[in-house]
Amino acid sequence: MCGRYASTRSPQELAPLFQVPEVPAKETLAPNWNVAPTNDVWAVLERSPRGEEDSDKVQRELRPLRWGLVPSWAKDVKVGARMINARVETVHEKPAYRRAFARRRCLLPADGFYEWEQIKDPATGKARKQPFFIHPQDEQVMALAGLYEYWRDPAVKQDDDPAAWLMTCTIITTEATDAAGRVHPRMPLALTPDHYDAWLDPGHQDPDELRALLDQPAEGHLQARPVSTAVNNVRNNGPHLLDEHPA
Numbered sequence: 001m002c003g004r005y006a007s008t009r010s011p012q013e014l015a016p017l018f019q020v021p022e023v024p025a026k027e028t029l030a031p032n033w034n035v036a037p038t039n040d041v042w043a044v045l046e047r048s049p050r051g052e053e054d055s056d057k058v059q060r061e062l063r064p065l066r067w068g069l070v071p072s073w074a075k076d077v078k079v080g081a082r083m084i085n086a087r088v089e090t091v092h093e094k095p096a097y098r099r100a101f102a103r104r105r106c107l108l109p110a111d112g113f114y115e116w117e118q119i120k121d122p123a124t125g126k127a128r129k130q131p132f133f134i135h136p137q138d139e140q141v142m143a144l145a146g147l148y149e150y151w152r153d154p155a156v157k158q159d160d161d162p163a164a165w166l167m168t169c170t171i172i173t174t175e176a177t178d179a180a181g182r183v184h185p186r187m188p189l190a191l192t193p194d195h196y197d198a199w200l201d202p203g204h205q206d207p208d209e210l211r212a213l214l215d216q217p218a219e220g221h222l223q224a225r226p227v228s229t230a231v232n233n234v235r236n237n238g239p240h241l242l243d244e245h246p247a
Contacts, residue, residue, distance in 0.1 A: 002085055002144070002171050002188040004231065005113035006033045006133070006242065007041060009141060011062055014109050017141055018044045018196065020062045029064055033241045035110075036234040037084045040064040043169055045106040045148055046200040058202060065106070069170035070151040071096045077151060080168050086147060088174045088189055088214060092207040097170070100147035101210070103202045106169055107191060108144040111135060112242075113217075114231055115184035115224075119247060130247045131231050132183045132224045134217075142217050143196065145172040145189040177216055183224055190217040 008031035015023045035041055043065045046058045068080030086097045112135025119130045136142060148169040156164035176187035191199050195213040198204055216222075228245040230236045 002113050002115075002173055002186070003037065005035045005144075005188075006111040007031075007035050007109055008033060008111055008239075009042075009109060011042070014042060014044075014141070015062055018060070018062065018107065018109070018143070020044060020060050022061075024062055032237065033239055034231055034234060034237045035067065037068045037081050039067055041067050041169070042109050043106040043146065043148060044109070044143075044196075044200065045104070046202060047104075048202075056203070060200065063167075065148055065167045065169040067170075068168055069096065069100070069147060069149050070166060070168045071149060072099075072151060074151060077153075077166060083170055085173045085186075085188075086170045088172050088211065091147070091172055092211065097147055100149045100170075101207070102205045104148050105199055105202075105210070106146045106148045107196065107200065108146045108169065108171060110142040110144050110188075111139075112142065113144075113188055114227070115187070117183045129232075131227050131229060133227045133231075133242050134183065134187070134222050134224045136217065137221045137223050142188075143191045143193075144217070145191055145199065145214050146170060147172070172214065174214070174216075177220060188217060189214040191215060192219065 011023050046060050048058055069083045070077050070080040091097045092101050112133050114131050116129040116131050121128045146169045151166045153164055172189045173186045174189050199213050225244045226247040231241045
């Protein structure tokens, strides 16, 4: 799974990388070295302008979404905390994800992600979980493959009230390889820049073609370094979390 990651680049940095024509003017997120479920995260997506949902016109946007997908039919937003990942093997057929996989796909920019390995503590002899930060060797941004969904809050009466709608997302995962595979059996999927357009296009709906676009993060060229257990606490944040810390 992917349950924690780092995303520290500004919208000014991300917009040109993903060919987003307009940098968000009002909405902004602080750099986050310890992104956790239910946090707001940057996402790149394409959708029709408000009021033109039935048209073929789409706009590419960079906008904050809440991590943890809440299906449109969910009765409670709390379900999203359990839906932070979608398995690539079944994402196209699971009721919670299949509609989003067909039309509401996104990219989630990341510097890298965290995984935990069960090891024996040399000091105590007891088993413990050692966190690792896994990232591209060339330090380039990772474009994690994701899905997004709209959820209508029944407590808000007016449809045109911004508070009536919550946009949430999930990260697609696969079996881990390379450095990630030595730490944890699952890892997030990513896309290379030449696949961004096809993945984000809501008109592209062939499941087999879409799944063929998904790839290993950084094409398998990943590094994993042990980091401090400070990352275990979601309240801890800052660049020090990425510092190498002997296991």
